[in-house]
Amino acid sequence: MVDQAMTYSLLSVAMAAMSSVLSAGSAPGDTCESWAMTGDIRTAPGEAAEAVLISGERVTAVGDASLADALPAECVVALPEGAVALPGLHDGHAHLLGVGLREMTLNLEGTTSIAELQTRIKSAAAELDKCETLYGRGWIETGWPEGRMPTAADLDKVVKDRPVILVRADGHAMVVNTMALKRAGITKDTADPEGGRVERDEKGKATGLLIDMAMPLVDDLLPKLDEDRRREGLKVGAEKMASLGWTGVHNMSVNPEDVVILKEMSAAGELPVRVFNYLVPGALDQVIEQGTGCTDDDMVCTNGIKFYVDGALGSRGALLFHDYADQPGKRGLQLMQKEDAVEAFQKAYENKVQVTTHAIGDKGNFLVLDWYKRVLGELDATERKAPRWRIEHAQIVRPNDIPRFAFYGITPSMQPSHAIGDLFFAPARLGEQRLLGAYAWGRFFENGANVVGGSDAPVEKGDPRIEIFAATKRKALDGTQGENWHPEEAVTEEQAIAMFTTNAAYAVFKEDRLGRLAEGFYADISVFSGDPFETDWNATNALMTVVGGKVR
Ligand SMILES: [Zn+2]
Structure with missing residues (x-):
């Protein structure tokens, strides 16, 4: 106590x-x-x-x-x-702008039921200008008494005269109200965009849930993310991370203009954390042209590109070899195809741009390892490890694939807090067998991989105390662990420190100074x-x- x-x-x-x-x-x-x-x-x-x-x-x-x-x-x-x-301490995977925007929009973290969600958006809507979109983020239905995700009908009950858009904590799904569906022109006939899904009821009508690449359908209803808003978001985000105890952030899915802003902030003495940037896939040519590297004081670096192979487990977007245990027939989303991937990775390799790829499901991880192999496979041991490629999350991996990380010198960049948030639903979603290679930090260490730890904030809180607790205890913050949650995968104090310090520094090529x-x-x-x-x-x-x- x-x-x-x-x-x-x-x-x-x-x-x-x-x-x-x-x-x-x-x-x-x-x-x-x-x-x-x-x-x-x-x-x-x-x-x-x-x-x-x-x-x-x-x-x-x-x-x-x-x-x-x-x-x-x-x-x-x-x-x-x-x-x-x-x-x-380095947060090995976070979204600085997202952390700032979370602070600047309705924060729905800690909402415990659909009923509470309704109360919170009702009072938030009362404070906004007429017609303005109500935009919130951070809800997650794990443990809710209703036992399901919210729908447009739930939101309509409390706010129907303006668009409401509420992003799930993992950033891979959102629920919107009927007004938002209408304004965005989403109807029965709207096709699922590639890599996304508009959830529908038995009659084919949209329920209000938009998954992954279906989320941009409502982009026009959101506050414009112009330069001023980005600058403020980055500043608020960096200050938040510093106040939580981080000194460095591996900043994921970054737009090129944000790197420019970060450099300006740093020059003005307004950047309290070091930022190592991994840009969006569309920035590959620009990064090749302008080159990777850091400011002289190593405060702001352009490291490489972050690709995506699949979605998240919570919204059943993680790409699996076999069906979801709790939803037969569904195996997740594949967001990248082999030919495009190998071509981009090859190009990055030739131009010394570091590659990392988001992979959550066992098939997602397998595919990325395989595509990395197409580029690195013919090289000798030193050469294939030299580019220090990474996989973000490496969350559910077939035990046989785990040794391949160390073999190719691939860093598994993992988020301890995901394991203590997911422990409530992952067993049902995956079944016992697949838990063997899930959030398997201990096993990755045993196999000699350079395990890096991060929070994925704003998906998770972004608090180093929580990450350290999760990594070393592998229990929810209230002490819950649950059956079959493989306590042996918890790491030692030494390993946990390495995840956020030496290993993180190695992953960004700074082990000689950080x-x-x-x-x-x-x-x-x-x-x-x-x-x-x-x-x-x-x-x-x-x-x-x-x-x-x-x-x-
Ligand atoms: Zn992330």
């Missing part, structure tokens, strides 16, 4: 102790030639020190507390009792009020982050 009051008072004492020397955007380095952080400092997976010495943006030494002895008092930041410093606190590495540090590996997930708070020697 966590004593909230106690946590808060410890936190404020800690903040007061540190704010005497530190405030956001500054560093003791501004006035001190070198400064030190002392206390419980984990410098790398399985390694610790009592002090880190920092000069400018880099670490100059790590060692015992005596490192700080020669420094004037104002150049020493002593961590409060119980606080733990980790090498700067991911650990050592001489010559960037001074990137995530500080928590307690030990996130020892406490319940919410008993510890993110106290501060340091990026490139500056407090953020």
Whole structure:
């Protein structure tokens, strides 16, 4: 049991102790030639020190507390009792703009029933201008007493005079009301777009649920995502991630114009996290032309392209070899075909553009591995691992396919929190057999893969405490685990730290300067009020982050 009051008072004492020397955007380095952080400092997976010495943006030494002895008092930041410093944590898969937009639109996270959803949109609609579209995000029907997804009819009951568009937490489905269907021109005769599905009732009438590529059908009803809104979204998103304790983000499905905005933000000193960008497939030629690489301070990088092979498990869009256990006849969506994929991957390889592909289902993962093999298969061991290709999610993989990741040097970029959200429905959807290779972090480690951890925010909250808890406990936040949820796939503290530090740095080709606190590495540090590996997930708070020697 966590004593909230106690946590808060410890936190404020800690903040007061540190704010005497530190405030956001500054560093003791501004006035001190070198400064030190002392206390419980984990410098790398399985390694610790009592002090880190920092000069400018880099670490100059790590060692015992005596490192700080020669420094004037104002150049020493002593961590409060119980606080733990980790090498700067990287969220290995998030959508920065989406995180910001989540903060800027109706946030439906934590909605516990269709009834509550109705109450929330009714009161939100009351606050909007007449006719304005009500746009929300973050609902998920897992555990709802109604036992189903919401429909247009549910929404119509409370709001029918304006369009309502509510995106599911996973971003792969949305429910809209009848007004939105009407305004978007979706009728009985509207065909399913490629890679998407308009859900229909027995009579063929749209129910209001739009899956994957059917979602853009209502694009015209949404607030225009112009440059100003993007800029604000990226700023809000980056600040949110920093406040949660991250120092770096692998930013997925990015539009090229966002990289330009991020670079401007960074130059203006307004970017509190490092951002490693993986752009949308349509940007491949542009990336080839303009080249990959980072700003001089490694704050903003263009790494590569993120492709998609399938959808998500929650909306039954994940591509499976066999039918969904709870919906015979359905095997998910294939969003990319072999010829296009291999051609694009080959082109990326020849132009040194890193490739990553979203793959959730066992067939989705199999296909991507196979297509990667078409490009990498003839190369020797060193060469085929050199481009460090990745698969995002690697969520349900046939056990036989798991060793292929290490063989080709492919990073499985996995989201611990997905496993603790999905544990409520995945067994029914997949059946026991397929759970053997589902969210199999432990097995990937055993096979020598470079497992990276991420949150997929805004699909999940994007909180490192939750990711660490999920990875090491493999239990829902309330302690639920359920039968057959393979507790042996949980990882050790060392492995969890690696997922968010050293392995994440390796995946973006920065293992020589990021991911650990050592001489010559960037001074990137995530500080928590307690030990996130020892406490319940919410008993510890993110106290501060340091990026490139500056407090953020
Ligand atoms: Zn994602």
